Amino acid sequence: MNTELLKDPRALGQLHDQHYPAVYRYLAYRLGDPALSEDLAAETFLRLLDALRKPLTRIDNPRAWLLGTAHHLAMDALRHKYRRREEDLADHEAIPSHLSPEAAAEANQTLHQVHLAMRRLTADQQHVLALRFTQELSLEETARMMKKSLNAVKVIQFRALAALRRLLLEVEIR
Amino acid sequence: MKPLDFSTHLEAALHQLNAGEDLEHILTAYPGQAAELRPLLDAARSARLPAAAQPDRLAQNRNRARFLAAAQSQTRRRAPFSLARLALNAVAALLLVIVSLGIGGLASVQALPGDALYPVKQALERAQLALSSGALNRLMLEEQFDSRHAAEIEQLIARGSSGQNVGFAGILTLGAVDGFWVAGIPLQLSSELEVSAFNLMGAYVELEGTLLSDGHVQVRQLQLRLFNIHGRLQQIAAAAWLVDGVWIEIAPQTQILRQPQTGQLVNLTAIQLSEGQFLALAVALDKAPSPTRASATLFPQSGEAPAPVLSTPLSATEEYDETAEPRQTGAPDDTETVDDDKSDDAEIETETESEAETEIKTVEPAETEESDKTGTPGG
Numbered sequence: 001m002n003t004e005l006l007k008d009p010r011a012l013g014q015l016h017d018q019h020y021p022a023v024y025r026y027l028a029y030r031l032g033d034p035a036l037s038e039d040l041a042a043e044t045f046l047r048l049l050d051a052l053r054k055p056l057t058r059i060d061n062p063r064a065w066l067l068g069t070a071h072h073l074a075m076d077a078l079r080h081k082y083r084r085r086e087e088d089l090a091d092h093e094a095i096p097s098h099l100s101p102e103a104a105a106e107a108n109q110t111l112h113q114v115h116l117a118m119r120r121l122t123a124d125q126q127h128v129l130a131l132r133f134t135q136e137l138s139l140e141e142t143a144r145m146m147k148k149s150l151n152a153v154k155v156i157q158f159r160a161l162a163a164l165r166r167l168l169l170e171v172e173i174r
Numbered sequence: 175m176k177p178l179d180f181s182t183h184l185e186a187a188l189h190q191l192n193a194g195e196d197l198e199h200i201l202t203a204y205p206g207q208a209a210e211l212r213p214l215l216d217a218a219r220s221a222r223l224p225a226a227a228q229p230d231r232l233a234q235n236r237n238r239a240r241f242l243a244a245a246q247s248q249t250r251r252r253a254p255f256s257l258a259r260l261a262l263n264a265v266a267a268l269l270l271v272i273v274s275l276g277i278g279g280l281a282s283v284q285a286l287p288g289d290a291l292y293p294v295k296q297a298l299e300r301a302q303l304a305l306s307s308g309a310l311n312r313l314m315l316e317e318q319f320d321s322r323h324a325a326e327i328e329q330l331i332a333r334g335s336s337g338q339n340v341g342f343a344g345i346l347t348l349g350a351v352d353g354f355w356v357a358g359i360p361l362q363l364s365s366e367l368e369v370s371a372f373n374l375m376g377a378y379v380e381l382e383g384t385l386l387s388d389g390h391v392q393v394r395q396l397q398l399r400l401f402n403i404h405g406r407l408q409q410i411a412a413a414a415w416l417v418d419g420v421w422i423e424i425a426p427q428t429q430i431l432r433q434p435q436t437g438q439l440v441n442l443t444a445i446q447l448s449e450g451q452f453l454a455l456a457v458a459l460d461k462a463p464s465p466t467r468a469s470a471t472l473f474p475q476s477g478e479a480p481a482p483v484l485s486t487p488l489s490a491t492e493e494y495d496e497t498a499e500p501r502q503t504g505a506p507d508d509t510e511t512v513d514d515d516k517s518d519d520a521e522i523e524t525e526t527e528s529e530a531e532t533e534i535k536t537v538e539p540a541e542t543e544e545s546d547k548t549g550t551p552g553g
Contacts, residue, residue, distance in 0.1 A: 006245050009242050009245065009246070009369070009370050009373050009374075010366070010369040010370065010373070012241070012242055012245050012373075013238060013242060013369070013372070013373040016237070016238045016241050016242075017234070017238065020229060020234050020237060020238070021228070021229050021234070024227075024228075024229035024233075024234070025225070025227060025228065025229065028224070028227035028229075029224045029225055029227065032224060034227065034230070037227070038229075038230070038233045038237070039426055041229075041237060042237045042240060042241070042426070042427055043426060043427060045237065045241045046241070046244055046427050049241070049244055049245050064539075065539045066539070067539075068539030069539035071539070072539065110220075110223065111223055111224060114220050114221065114223050114224060115224060117220075118221070118224075129221050132188075133192075133221055133222050133224075133225040134225045136192065139185060154181045154185075158181060158184065158214070160221075161213075161214040161217040161218055161221070162213070162214065162217070164217040164220065164221055165213045165214065165216060165217035168217065168220055
């Protein structure tokens with residue numbers, strides 16, 4: 001991929017359509033906010049254009065690059081959500097429409113708690129869970145994407161699940 | 175049981191969970207590790223819940239249009255802005271008006287593409303554009319000319335004419351069975367241009383081509399119409415600016431080199447999303463401020479416009495922080511980042527997360543400024 005790609009709308013369109021769903025799913029998983037996820041997905045692709053514009057840039061794996069950028073954008077956005085304490089995530093959760101109002105409310109509450117708990121994980125832990133569960137990557141693929149060793153990713157995943165379990169239990173006890 | 179072996183079992187169990195197998199059924203396959211696996215798999219089951227979100231198709235199409243528009247504006251090369259050249263063009267346009275009116279201006283009003291007087295009509299249009307003042311007036315004039323050009327082609331089609339070179343603009347639409355249309359005129363596209371057309375669908379485009387005997391226009395060139403709007407910034411609202419009477423949407427992706435104040439002269443590169451709806455791609459302050467000059471100008475992208483600047487976007491932090499708080503570093507102030515005891519796994523511990531980071535070699539994804547500050551690993 002290089003600056004030539006910028007002059008090829010067909011290739012750019014294909015690149016966008018191929019990766020947009022993955023980028024959106026990743027961001028929606030991290031943020032739990034469809035509108036913000038769409039905004040940040042757009043920003044992710046604009047940053048790709050910016051990177052392509054640099055003559056010496058080589059992006060061998062666009063998917064990894066896009067998801068890495070989405071990860072950084074998600075972290076920034078989450079910091080600001082924390083600062084704006086009035087942010088009510090429950091309003092944003094995407095719940096299947098076939099559920100009854102009661103079931104939808106319960107599912108919404110559960111999802112809300114999972115999102116809140118996940119945000120207390122470290123950046124890498126959130127990244128690993130998002131890659132594993134939204135992209136369905138294997139441990140090896142996740143390690144390649146994060147440019148970490150297989151064992152490091154195993155450690156991160158183990159700790160992420162253990163911490164998530166503990167955080168969710170804390171919520172239940174309260 | 176060594177921790178590494180346990181992680182292998184965990185991975186296998188997670189795989190089964192992802193495949194939709196029941197948790198209790200999975201645990202029966204690992205009787206020795208069931209007690210340890212259960213809480214982790216339970217957490218994994220919860221962690222899978224938010225993964226069901228799917229992108230909205232319309233949002234995806236909208237984003238593709240903006241993505242391609244941004245790419246196109248980046249690759250366009252235009253001459254640097256020259257006040258002298260602009261003045262020269264204005265004088266030339268004025269002369270053209272005088273000459274045109276003297277020779278056959280009135281007769282040219284009825285001219286159609288291919289007629290001998292049609293170039294005079296085009297020159298008159300350019301002169302009108304050059305002499306009109308105010309962004310709103312110019313946009314209305316542009317719209318009027320675009321409608322006129324489409325009507326001219328319809329007249330040619332009605333006459334059964336063909337072979338004329340034509341150029342017009344409008345919203346690109348796709349018929350249910352009969353291909354692409356712009357301003358009510360059916361298009362004949364090469365396979366390559368058809369791909370571009372799919373990408374530009376719904377956008378305001380300009381095109382050049384040849385009229386065919388079957389009433390289609392064989393398109394040679396198809397591109398997004400970019401507008402350079404030059405004028406005084408009158409009002410700044412949440413997501414739009416008023417520039418000389420024209421509201422222009424400002425998106426998070428709009429490149430703003432320096433935030434202007436109301437009353438300043440600005441140059442905007444914009445696209446038309448739909449009728450009367452403009453979206454700014456790039457904004458720059460006018461480098462030659464002239465407080466006494468009240469008139470604004472708007473000209474098509476092919477004119478002598480300042481180049482749109484699409485450089486590194488603002489960080490997400492800047493874009494979403496409407497309250498413009500000072501930046502903070504480190505973990506969020508009201509949350510606790512959880513990282514389990516790192517001494518819990520001697521064998522795995524020999525290769526820590528930080529050691530693994532040393533493997534990073536190639537081009538990194540774009541990091542935001544805050545991510546840099548907090549040392550978030552490059553993904």
